[in-house]
Amino acid sequence: MRCVLVYLGTALVMSGCAGTTQPDDVELCTGFPSWETSPYVLPYPVGTAYLVDQANCSPPGNGHRGVARYGYDFLMPIGTRVTAARAGVVSMLEESHFDGEIAATGKDNYLYVLHDDGTSALYGHFTYLGVAVDVGQAVTQGMLLGFSGNTGNTGNKPHLHLSVFTCNPIVLGSAACPTAPFTFRNTDPNPSGLQRGLVYEANDG
Numbered sequence: 001m002r003c004v005l006v007y008l009g010t011a012l013v014m015s016g017c018a019g020t021t022q023p024d025d026v027e028l029c030t031g032f033p034s035w036e037t038s039p040y041v042l043p044y045p046v047g048t049a050y051l052v053d054q055a056n057c058s059p060p061g062n063g064h065r066g067v068a069r070y071g072y073d074f075l076m077p078i079g080t081r082v083t084a085a086r087a088g089v090v091s092m093l094e095e096s097h098f099d100g101e102i103a104a105t106g107k108d109n110y111l112y113v114l115h116d117d118g119t120s121a122l123y124g125h126f127t128y129l130g131v132a133v134d135v136g137q138a139v140t141q142g143m144l145l146g147f148s149g150n151t152g153n154t155g156n157k158p159h160l161h162l163s164v165f166t167c168n169p170i171v172l173g174s175a176a177c178p179t180a181p182f183t184f185r186n187t188d189p190n191p192s193g194l195q196r197g198l199v200y201e202a203n204d205g
């Protein structure tokens, strides 16, 4: 018998498959902080707008699952300006891979920024030599971080990945520092985070 997961109110229950569970089929993404007072702005310049191709709690087979279930993929051409969503200090970066070097792991160009509350942001898939800041450098919100690309686990769609970890995954590991829900204050209302398939313009809010 085929198992079916259904929502009843806020409870997720199994139907038609007593005795089994399939926790990987459906994940819950909840607990989003207020978007109006969010410390985050969209990671691209004011006046520009990009499509969210993947958001929180992706369907099975996509990257935003499990401990990595909170995050956003913004479709953008290679070379698009990427700016800091929040102030912090650059803690790690990689920019040696060429665009078109696609792999689930190991081919990403990326950048981590550590925030003053101990959380850490990952900006992923930069273009070759596309990071414009250095490790140890303090970055202010809205500052140019680099240029987007098509490296690593992109599905061969050039895009920017952005996620926030509850602590510093470089030090403590991604299992200990799962991704956290986050919102943006300088765009359309996003009380449950950005939604897949919508275009969000960065305003100066």
Ligand SMILES: [Zn+2]
Binding pocket: 054, 063, 064, 071, 072, 073, 160, 161, 162
């Ligand atoms: Zn992603």
